[in-house]
Amino acid sequence: MPHKEESSYYQDWFAKAEADINRVARCLEADDIEDASFHLQQAVEKYLKGYLISCGWKLQRIHNLEQLLDEAVIYSPELEQYREVCIKATPFYIEERYPFIAFEISREDVEAVLPAALDLIARLITCSEKN
Secondary structure (H helix, E strand, C coil), rough: CCCCCCCCCCHHHHHHHHHHHHHHHHHHHCCHHHHHHHHHHHHHHHHHHHHHCCCCCCCCCCHHHHHHHHHHHHCCCHHHHHHHHHHHHHHHHHHCCCCCCCCCCCCHHHHHHHHHHHHHHHHHHHHHHHH
């Protein structure tokens, strides 16, 4: 299978991220918490990467939201206020993808992170439009 090259246009990343954030609501409605958590992490990751690309950042294969935030605060220091949401949402990717014993993401976990994640997303969109 040929390797596909990722887009270097932040708008493409935002479009994919928007689809992920829309999936979060649908998954929560269907009580599919694992997929809701995964798509929430993916949305934040893609919005962060899109923002960074809009700043001229060279795309890296990073799934850790806190590491992506480290890069983002170089361009917009005010994004530091979203560190907690990045710390809390990063495990949503890892825990959904690997079989761990005695770990479960709850609806409450997802719903607790969602408002701050949406606020971060709105800020990333606004910041990207300035670039």
